[in-house]
Structure formats: structure tokens, C-alpha cells
Amino acid sequence: MDLLIQQMLSGLASGAIYASLAVALVLIYRSTDIVNFAQGEMAMFSTYVAWQMVQSGASYWLAVGATLIAAFVGGLVLERVVIRPVEGRPELVIVIVTIGLFILINALAGFLWSFQVRGFPSPFPARNIALGTLRVGLPTLGILAVVTLVVGALFLLFAKTRLGLVLRAVAEDPGSARLVGIRVGWMLALGWGLAAAVGAVSGILVAPVLFLSPNMMLSVLIFAFAAATLGGFESPLGAVVGGLIVGVSENLAGTYIDAIGADLKIVVPILIIVAVLLVRPHGLFGHARVERV
């Protein structure tokens, strides 16, 4: 029983990391209908920026803060420079552009920092604390706390602020948003900046666990896709719930199903994606779209 609960808890921690990258994917998708395949690589690149700052002697928290700001600006600039020119083109064109970004950022990170695997500091002490009969790692609790904080802040931004209202309006109907005078293009860029910063959090959280390398986010991105698909791809809350479900089921499958074990865990998100698309394509929190033709 304890093993089950412990596995679920550590599943929640990895699920929270998937959730944060999934939220980044959803932030961009709901406002632009673009699935950003480069989201993971943007997060990886941001994490290298933090690593570089720590290497140069900056304190961990200063490096993290500066990285989040840099990621925000970077996301904003990427949208203006790379995505803007293909706005309104067929989906396939935009998908190819984000895949191109993926390859470009991956190669650039390899060029700048080499493909050598490096350690990355964790802000959470590697100790366990006892909760009754359970022993829970502080990093597990820390990751859950950070992601809760980020998602909570996003919720407040969207639900309680004027900017959040404007972002929701743009996501719902860009044409009507223009008619009330909103500069939609800049709001879309802002969405990319926000998504890049949230993605950077997931990179910084995952790096101490998976170690830092240009390919670090590959599997995380697949788990995040599963989480976002499960959540319906347009609901940030859905992405969080989806992330936690994916994390827990991945961990439980790895522990209890011998045929899967630690090596084949990556099968789990792919099965989830296929199952959701077959049974409920709009996910748990999405709305079925009806299109007249």
C-alpha cells in the first residue's frame, strides 16, 4: 500500500512537470490554433541560459528569475519574427515551421554548449521527510508546490486581470477583438512569451532529474502532448489534470506492469494519446468542435 502511494506521489511530481509544459502548449494553441512542436526545445534552451548564469557565478534564484524574463522576451520575439510571417497560412505550413524551430534550437544548443550531459542544481534538498508511514522526497513536494504556484498565478492572471480578459477575448474571437481596438498581433506575441516562460519553469524543474542536455526535453514533450491531448488542448486546467494523470499512470505502469518497466514507460503517453483520440477526441475539458461545410 505504501509503495502504491509513494509511486503515485512521485508520479504526481513528474506529472506536474509534464503539466507545466502542457500548459505552455495550451496557452499557444488556444489563442492561435498552433501546436508548437518547439515548446520543449525553447524550455531546454532557457534551462541552458540558467545553467550558463549559474556557471558564471550567479546565485540560483537570480539565474532562474533572469531566465524567466529572458524566456518571456525570447518567446515574444520568436512569435514576431518567425511565426508572424506565416500567420493565417495552412496549418501544415505552421507545423513545419515549428518543427524547423525545434531542429534549429536543438542544434544551436548543441553548438553553443555541446551535447555533453551536465548536472543542473536543484533548489530542493535531496532529503526525505516522513509523513506518517510514508517517506516523501522534498524535491517531489517542491516540484508540486512550484507548479501549483505557477498554475495559480496563471489562473489569477486570466480570471482576475484586465490583461487576462483581453487575452481570453483574443483567444475566443480575434476578429471581434480587433473591432474593440485590441492589437491582436501583440497579444498573440504576449501569449508566446508567457508560454515560453511557463515552459522554462518545466525545463528548470526537470533538469536536475533528467540532467541537462540538448535532447533533455524530447520525452517530456511527448508526455506533455499526452497531457494536453487528454485535457482537451484548449483548457489550461485540463492540461494540469491531464499532466497529473499521465505522470501517475506512467509511474504505476512502470512499477506494476512487468512488461513495461522503466524502459518502456514512454509507451504510456503514446497509448494515452491514441486512446483519447479514438474515444474522446476533444479530451476531458475541451469542447467538441462542429464545423459547417
Next chain:
Amino acid sequence: MTAHAAPVLAVRGLHAGYGPIEVRHGIDVDVAAGQVVAILGANGAGKTTTLRALTGEVSTRGSIRFDGAELAGRSTESIVRRGIAHVPQGRGTFVNLTVAENLRLGAYLRGRGADVGDDLLRMYEYFPVLGERQDQRAGSLSGGEQQMLAIARALMLRPRMLLLDEPSLGLAPLVTRVLFEIIATINRQEEVTIVLVEQNAHLALAIASAAYVLEAGRIAMTGTPDDMRRDEAIASAYLGYGV
């Protein structure tokens, strides 16, 4: 305001279209400040495209001068910033946002001023049903209520000119009559110039001081509502009776 005053909106040789397809063929329109101008015409005559051209939503050639400034070629956002509010056909409300959120977005360009709250209350006076439903999702309103919301949201901009595209579309006759009375009231009380595109020529002429008839993308006739009613061809085609 007389029709001899310099027009607040002067359209010259306007061509508009969607990509390579041109649906408007060089039209001239003058609108004096404070007027209600009706644009009449059959389905597909180019009425909606004309309005969309005014707010930069379709590609255009020709000149659109509003209050002396050239609008042709500007983005929709910057045209709206000059005080032109457009209520599109099909209303264009944000159906997943509440009534109050829709109205606050209407005042987006005015920042956070306290008078935005006063305007909100004034809209609830024009349209009491919106006040009762301020926390409901716009998508849960009836067609007539959504049309009222769309007009109220446009007024929250405190526009100098209001473009209304088929406000009667899909509404019951009784609802439509009430709506047109409110539109006439708004024209007087808010001192806002109104360009009204409408298939229901009777209703439109009742509140307009000038009218244009579009046929196949060209202006077929210009005049006062009385001119329109007296013209046999117009009366039989759009008003349903011959003289």
C-alpha cells in the same frame, strides 16, 4: 447638423474585395455628423463588404476620409482607435465571456477610467435585460439580447460613428421594432453618427435621414427616405409596394 456641413465620412471611388475577387465597384458615400445613413440593397449587393471596408477588414482601393484623416490601408485596430465602432453581422459577441466582460472589453481603448463604470450603468438603462444578465455568458442570451449586447459593447467605445450591419437579422418583428427605437434614441442622445446596413428597408428608412441603394456593387440611388418611398422602382423592389 445639416446635410450641407462638411461630411464626417467621405468615401470616394471605393473598391473592396476578398483577395482577387472584387465585390464593390467604385462607390462614393458622404455621411454628415449626427446623421443616420441607411444602406439598402438585396442580398449580395455588397452592403456588408462596404462596412467591412470602412473598418479595414477587407482589402480596398480608393479613399475613405473620416474627419479629414485617410483610413484606407490602415489596420482595423487603428481605425477603431479613431472612434469608429462596427457591430458586425452575426453580432460578434464573445459568447464564452459574460455580458459585463463583453461590455468592459468594448471600453478597452478607454483604459481604466471611472467613467467606464458610469457608461456600463447607462447601457443597462438602454437595455435593462443586459443589466439583469450581466454575469451570464453572452452565449446564453437570445438573439435579440445578443444584438443589444453587441450594440452596447460598441457604444462603450464612446464612438463618433457606429456601423450597424443588419441588426434585424434573425430577430422577431416585435424585438426588431424595439431595437430600432433604441437605435434612434442612441443616435440622438449619444450624438453618434450611424451607418446602418439593413434589408428591412421600412425600418431603416423610418430612422434614417439619408439612404443609399446598392445594386450589384454599385450605387443605384441616393436620396432622402422620402425620395426612396416616392421612387417607383425602389419602392416595389425594396419596400414591397408600387406607387
